[in-house]
Amino acid sequence: MTALRAFSHCIDAISEAVGLGLRWVALLLIALGVVNVFGRYLGAQIGFQLSSNALLEAQTQAFAVLFLLGASDLLRQDGHIRVDIVHSHLSARARGWIDLIGGLLVVIPFSLVMLVFGLDYVERSWSRLEVSPNPGGLPLYPIKTLILVGFTLLLLQGLSQVIKAASWLRGET
Structure with missing residues (x-):
């Protein structure tokens, strides 16, 4: 189990690094939003398209980057939405089992399905x-x-979460 926990630690480090890098994408997203709003309203006032x-x-696309790449770090931080009203009233052991089973039955299969179906979609693109069909659109x-x-x-982080939950349930910390 020690090798699996080391593997889990490496995955967590990758997810954390991606999450930290996404801070810059969030700033870019905000800047683009400000530019678009000012460009639209100021341009309307002066009669020029800005x-x-x-x-x-x-x-x-900046939002898509945040959403797609940020999911793994959000999972690492245990930040995904779930029914915390129920989850918080359970024992730590029950929460561990829910995390283990949820990873095995939801996160990992969902990620695999998205990868299988996404491969052809991306390959065709x-x-x-x-390129976007809009005039002046982006690739x-x-x-x-x-x-x-x-x-x-997300698949890798799901594996990491399963490894951590299994390790915790076995009494290894």
């Missing part, structure tokens, strides 16, 4: 070098690739 489809799509294939990256990270 915003663009590319800026609007960049804002959407790359084969066409897909879509790089952001669609993050579907695979994000669910791979």
